[in-house]
Amino acid sequence: MNAQAPALRDPRLNSPEPFTPRDGGFFQRDRTIHPPAYAPGYKSSVLRSPRQALLSIENSVSEITGPVFGHNDLGPLDNDLIRNYAKDGDPVGERIIVHGRVLDETGRGVPNTLVEFWQANAGGRYRHRKDTYLAPIDPNFGGCGRALTDDTGYYYFRTVKPGPYPWRNFVNSWRPAHIHFSVFGSGFAQRLITQMYFEGDPLIPVCPILTTIPDKDALDCLVAPLDLNASTPFDSLAYRFDIVLRGQRSTYFENRPEGN
Amino acid sequence: MPQPLNYLKETASQTAGPYVHIGLIPAMAGFDIFEKNFSNVLVTPNTQGERITLEGKVFDGSGSLLRDVLLEIWQANAAGRYNHPADRSVGALDEDFRGWGRAGSDFESGLVTFETIKPGAIIDKAGRKCAPYVNIWIVARGINIGLNTRLYFSDEEAANAADPVLNLVEPPLRRKTLIATRGERAGKVVYSFTINLQGPDETVFFDV
Numbered sequence: 001m002n003a004q005a006p007a008l009r010d011p012r013l014n015s016p017e018p019f020t021p022r023d024g025g026f027f028q029r030d031r032t033i034h035p036p037a038y039a040p041g042y043k044s045s046v047l048r049s050p051r052q053a054l055l056s057i058e059n060s061v062s063e064i065t066g067p068v069f070g071h072n073d074l075g076p077l078d079n080d081l082i083r084n085y086a087k088d089g090d091p092v093g094e095r096i097i098v099h100g101r102v103l104d105e106t107g108r109g110v111p112n113t114l115v116e117f118w119q120a121n122a123g124g125r126y127r128h129r130k131d132t133y134l135a136p137i138d139p140n141f142g143g144c145g146r147a148l149t150d151d152t153g154y155y156y157f158r159t160v161k162p163g164p165y166p167w168r169n170f171v172n173s174w175r176p177a178h179i180h181f182s183v184f185g186s187g188f189a190q191r192l193i194t195q196m197y198f199e200g201d202p203l204i205p206v207c208p209i210l211t212t213i214p215d216k217d218a219l220d221c222l223v224a225p226l227d228l229n230a231s232t233p234f235d236s237l238a239y240r241f242d243i244v245l246r247g248q249r250s251t252y253f254e255n256r257p258e259g260n
Numbered sequence: 261m262p263q264p265l266n267y268l269k270e271t272a273s274q275t276a277g278p279y280v281h282i283g284l285i286p287a288m289a290g291f292d293i294f295e296k297n298f299s300n301v302l303v304t305p306n307t308q309g310e311r312i313t314l315e316g317k318v319f320d321g322s323g324s325l326l327r328d329v330l331l332e333i334w335q336a337n338a339a340g341r342y343n344h345p346a347d348r349s350v351g352a353l354d355e356d357f358r359g360w361g362r363a364g365s366d367f368e369s370g371l372v373t374f375e376t377i378k379p380g381a382i383i384d385k386a387g388r389k390c391a392p393y394v395n396i397w398i399v400a401r402g403i404n405i406g407l408n409t410r411l412y413f414s415d416e417e418a419a420n421a422a423d424p425v426l427n428l429v430e431p432p433l434r435r436k437t438l439i440a441t442r443g444e445r446a447g448k449v450v451y452s453f454t455i456n457l458q459g460p461d462e463t464v465f466f467d468v
Binding site (some may be wrong): 021024027029031033034035036037039042044045046047048049050051052054055056057058059060061062063064065066067068072073074075078084085095103104105106107116117118126127128129131142143144146180182186187188189191192193194195209210212213215217218219221222236243244245246247 | 266267268269270271272273274275277278279280281282283284286289290291293294295296298320321322326328331332334336342343344345346347349358359360367382384385390393395399400401402403404405406407408425428429433434437443457458462463465466467468
């Protein structure tokens with residue numbers, strides 16, 4: 001065989017892997033759409049906000065990797081908050097389905113990633129040893145669940161709509177109805193906690209926590225619309241909530257072996 | 261007008277709030293709901309590596325202890341390899357080590373503990389050997405977006421002095437905020453650490 005021996009070539013052409021301009025890092029986080037650490041309207045942030053500049057570092061293997069979860073980590077009722085703590089009946093409240101996709105900033109679904117959620121009951125009371133709000137605990141409602149996204153990034157769960165509740169910030173501060181979400185993604189740098197709100201809730205524009213978000217579009221993206229098409233007639237309304245994690249410059253199959 | 265790029269924007273972060281335990285560590289909230297729970301114990305009897313305890317406290321800008329904070333750690337195994345397909349380094353995978361755990365601070369003592377192993381050193385993309393470290397992610401009421409930091413080890417003085425990321429920390433006196441102190445208690449290795457969210461000894465946090 002006559003192996004061609006080109007003289008001056010890009011040395012990467014001799015690499016066993018094809019050249020790629022991608023290094024596997026995540027897109028730089030756009031912090032202008034996130035709430036700042038120090039947001040005095042949300043008083044708890046005042047003493048809990050770093051004041052030094054964050055040190056920006058390029059993604060290494062530590063950031064583009066993250067924990068991998070599987071169906072073995074979950075139980076069969078984990079995405080059914082109507083049944084996963086039921087003792088002698090269903091919990092009180094509006095039955096709802098929450099569904100959507102976990103995407104990255106390129107629009108690709110994030111498959112097989114863990115989504116965890118927690119919320120107050122229909123009266124606005126959390127099942128938590130530190131919550132003393134006068135609304136009653138619901139004996140049939142735990143208020144938490146989790147799901148793995150499927151191959152396309154899709155997830156869903158069933159619950160009751162949480163109620164609003166008062167909290168100590170200003171004298172008359174109320175949280176809009178919301179569900180907390182924790183999402184992993186494929187790399188630890190995508191780790192995100194956020195909250196989902198409900199279309200049409202009049203408490204949204206006056207919430208001191210929601211209004212820490214400086215960007216109107218970013219705030220709107222936390223509000224789930226009613227999704228009548230996904231509702232189950234005579235059973236449950238549905239809300240649609242898509243979550244976007246940071247985009248990545250490659251999938252790991254495209255990385256050069258030393259490239260990350 | 262040029263063509264639009266049409267990237268989506270990352271979903272905005274919101275605080276984990278005071279009741280984060282319900283969703284992530286329900287036993288701490290005061291109830292039992294899942295068949296299987298995540299925990300602060302990263303090791304099984306078969307995990308390779310030196311057993312260590314990480315034990316820390318988190319303080320706010322007034323020097324007060326946080327008793328409602330939640331930490332997650334993510335680390336390489338004893339061979340310096342992460343249990344994830346994107347890590348294509350040569351170190352051996354350890355099937356008995358996921359490398360991830362979460363812990364809430366104790367409601368009384370404020371202590372955060374992890375039972376894990378000391379990670380091996382990783383090689384960065386420039387081919388430099390890094391000092392071993394554990395990645396930390398911190399959320400709580402009052403923290404609007406999760407904070408990323410790292411823990412390096414006090415007994416790795418030479419490696420720490422040469423570490424490419426520690427050497428980026430300016431001024432250099434802030435590097436000590438990232439180093440856990442090795443000690444022993446009842447024959448077990450315990451690394452102690454302190455995280456200051458704010459103040460003169462504010463911990464170095466990273467924008468990753």
